[in-house]
Amino acid sequence: MCVTVAISARKLRKVYPGQPPVVALEEATIDILENEFFTLLGPSGCGKTTLLRLIAGFEHPTEGTLTMHGEDLLALPPHKRPVNTVFQNYALFPHLTVAQNIAFGLEMLGKSRAEITRTVDEMMELVKMTQMADRQTGQISGGQQQRVALARALAPKPKVLLLDEPLSALDFKLRKDMQLELKRLQTETGITFIFVTHDQEEALAMSDRIAVMSAGTIRQVGGPRDIYDQPAERFVADFIGDTNFLPAEITAFEGDSIQTRLSSGKTVKARGHADVKQKGKVTLAIRPEHASLASEDEGLLAGTLGEIVYFGTDTHYHIALDDGTGFVVRRQNQPEIKAAYASGQRIGVRFGDDVAQVLRD
Amino acid sequence: MARYTRYDVHRQTGFTTIAFSCFVLLYMPIILLVIYSFNAGSSIAIWEGFSWRWYQSAWQNEQVQEATVRSLIIALWASAVSTSVAVMAALATTRTRKFRGQSVVFALINQPLMVPEIVTAVALLIFFAGIKVATGYTGLFYLILAHSAFCIPFAYLPIRARLQGMDLTLEQAAADLYATPFQVFRRITLPQLWPGILAGAMLAFVISLDDVVITEFVKSAGQDTLPTYMLGQLRRVVTPEINAISTALLSISILMVIAFTVLSKMKK
Numbered sequence: 001m002c003v004t005v006a007i008s009a010r011k012l013r014k015v016y017p018g019q020p021p022v023v024a025l026e027e028a029t030i031d032i033l034e035n036e037f038f039t040l041l042g043p044s045g046c047g048k049t050t051l052l053r054l055i056a057g058f059e060h061p062t063e064g065t066l067t068m069h070g071e072d073l074l075a076l077p078p079h080k081r082p083v084n085t086v087f088q089n090y091a092l093f094p095h096l097t098v099a100q101n102i103a104f105g106l107e108m109l110g111k112s113r114a115e116i117t118r119t120v121d122e123m124m125e126l127v128k129m130t131q132m133a134d135r136q137t138g139q140i141s142g143g144q145q146q147r148v149a150l151a152r153a154l155a156p157k158p159k160v161l162l163l164d165e166p167l168s169a170l171d172f173k174l175r176k177d178m179q180l181e182l183k184r185l186q187t188e189t190g191i192t193f194i195f196v197t198h199d200q201e202e203a204l205a206m207s208d209r210i211a212v213m214s215a216g217t218i219r220q221v222g223g224p225r226d227i228y229d230q231p232a233e234r235f236v237a238d239f240i241g242d243t244n245f246l247p248a249e250i251t252a253f254e255g256d257s258i259q260t261r262l263s264s265g266k267t268v269k270a271r272g273h274a275d276v277k278q279k280g281k282v283t284l285a286i287r288p289e290h291a292s293l294a295s296e297d298e299g300l301l302a303g304t305l306g307e308i309v310y311f312g313t314d315t316h317y318h319i320a321l322d323d324g325t326g327f328v329v330r331r332q333n334q335p336e337i338k339a340a341y342a343s344g345q346r347i348g349v350r351f352g353d354d355v356a357q358v359l360r361d
Numbered sequence: 362m363a364r365y366t367r368y369d370v371h372r373q374t375g376f377t378t379i380a381f382s383c384f385v386l387l388y389m390p391i392i393l394l395v396i397y398s399f400n401a402g403s404s405i406a407i408w409e410g411f412s413w414r415w416y417q418s419a420w421q422n423e424q425v426q427e428a429t430v431r432s433l434i435i436a437l438w439a440s441a442v443s444t445s446v447a448v449m450a451a452l453a454t455t456r457t458r459k460f461r462g463q464s465v466v467f468a469l470i471n472q473p474l475m476v477p478e479i480v481t482a483v484a485l486l487i488f489f490a491g492i493k494v495a496t497g498y499t500g501l502f503y504l505i506l507a508h509s510a511f512c513i514p515f516a517y518l519p520i521r522a523r524l525q526g527m528d529l530t531l532e533q534a535a536a537d538l539y540a541t542p543f544q545v546f547r548r549i550t551l552p553q554l555w556p557g558i559l560a561g562a563m564l565a566f567v568i569s570l571d572d573v574v575i576t577e578f579v580k581s582a583g584q585d586t587l588p589t590y591m592l593g594q595l596r597r598v599v600t601p602e603i604n605a606i607s608t609a610l611l612s613i614s615i616l617m618v619i620a621f622t623v624l625s626k627m628k629k
Contacts, residue, residue, distance in 0.1 A: 056533075056537055057536075057537075058533050058536075058537075077536075078533070078536040078537055079536045079537070079538075079539050079540055079541055079542075080539075083537075084537055084538065085533075085534070085537045087530050087533075087534060089528070089530060091528065091530040091531050091533070091534035093531060093534070093535070093549060094531075094553070095552045095553060104535070104538050104540075104548075105538035105539055108535075108538055108539040108540045108541075108544060109539050152538070153537075153538075156538065156539065
């Protein structure tokens with residue numbers, strides 16, 4: 001499969017005037033590929049929705065360029081951009097039926113009656129809403145409204161589909177179903193999806209690539225595994241999944257590995273991004289499920305076992321390390337394993353070489 | 362819940378009495394007026410039995426007929442003109458970023474609500490007198506224009522309220538689906554706005570229908586509207602015919618207000 005860039009943003013900046021001015025997006029430079037499920041992930045106010053609205057054309061950037069397949073998007077008003085949006089509140093037209101909503105974009109493009117009818121039928125089939133064609137949008141459930149919004153945005157066959165937290169209003173079970181559904185639709189249609197969410201699990205489960213954002217800045221771009229296993233900085237490690245942070249010191253570089261000394265004095269090899277080049281004090285990130293419990297002497301670090309929290313599928317062991325930092329080890333529960341540890345006992349923590357990730361400051 | 366009942370205004374001594382007296386004072390005169398419109402005698406104070414006599418008499422009175430037709434023509438034109446202007450004004454003041462002097466613009470649009478009517482009336486009298494002399498034209502146009510002007514804020518307020526309550530993302534969604542700005546207005550904004558427009562038009566219609574002050578000053582000879590005709594009659598003989606006309610006007614207004622309430626509460 002050849003890789004083509006669908007959307008390309010260069011130093012895109014958005015400042016809202018005011019006292020003081022609000023910087024919503026700070027020099028965003030990003031390439032979103034064709035046929036990609038791309039997610040903008042971050043807490044509220046991180047600029048992810050602003051970036052989406054800039055692509056849709058509802059906002060105009062203060063600086064920077066934005067192109068789509070090489071064509072300047074910024075010169076086009078929203079109604080001339082070949083992108084469609086699924087809004088957070090769906091924004092279905094309340095005075096139109098389900099079928100009329102889905103047909104709207106096609107009508108505006110001046111398609112023939114026959115083609116509109118055919119495409120609308122196709123779309124309703126795709127999102128399994130065929131029986132609901134003549135319902136008013138107020139008469140269908142939230143999940144169904146979601147499907148109609150999706151069908152409406154997909155019907156004109158846009159090159160890029162923008163999705164602004166479309167699942168946030170749905171309940172847990174429905175959200176899980178829709179995640180799979182969206183992924184299926186993206187694969188079937190081959191349309192580039194740009195998906196905005198603050199839900200890291202959702203992002204990991206659905207995306208080909210993720211851009212983690214915070215405070216108007218893109219912090220890291222990568223596949224779900226890269227982001228989860230090799231977070232570049234503390235924010236990313238902290239925002240996505242649970243993470244233990246350990247103070248450490250880089251003592252040597254050995255090829256791709258970085259030799260680090262922990263607060264206990266023991267050494268372990270860690271990984272880091274290419275731009276980590278300096279020796280000295282750093283922070284390591286270790287996922288709770290990548291560490292294991294050991295006896296006090298065998299562990300890389302030692303401490304006192306605090307709370308043991310049972311979660312059904314796994315158990316979390318909270319440990320107060322001797323250097324004062326807290327550490328959590330997550331262990332999957334197996335039927336044959338009985339609780340062999342007791343709160344208050346001395347314990348060690350162990351993890352392998354190249355498991356810990358050196359964070360950029 | 363029970364703890365707060367002593368703050369409930371219903372519990373204040375005399376609340377019911379005061380409220381009741383207020384309603385009696387407000388509506389008793391109107392009820393009396395309606396009752397005496399059915400009086401068989403020709404007094405507006407001595408009851409002589411039930412009859413439709415005065416309704417028939419008003420219905421057959423040519424002056425009443427002419428004044429009624431004139432009133433309706435003016436009210437229809439005035440509500441049409443003022444509603445169109447109000448829609449544009451409401452769009453211009455809600456579908457834009459906040460700008461300097463926005464509150465001044467609001468004040469200017471709503472000016473007829475604030476400026477004493479008599480001032481507007483005198484101003485229009487002088488202004489139109491000049492034009493009448495210069496052009497020689499003395500038709501209904503002046504009244505329609507004057508009514509349109511003071512009806513604008515009444516049409517503007519419900520339309521603006523409706524526009525402000527509308528979900529802006531609907532218009533964005535339409536633009537996103539390739540609708541040009543005009544198509545967005547035509548296909549999305551306007552259908553949503555209809556209840557507000559109708560409500561505004563009806564309010565303007567009722568306001569125009571019962572205006573006395575401005576009409577009295579602006580009208581040329583022989584251009585009585587129903588209210589100014591009634592005012593003229595009061596200076597001469599007062600018969601229950603006036604009551605009958607008033608009751609008819611009242612019925613129209615009540616119907617309009619009911620329709621207005623229903624429309625403005627219509628589901629968005």
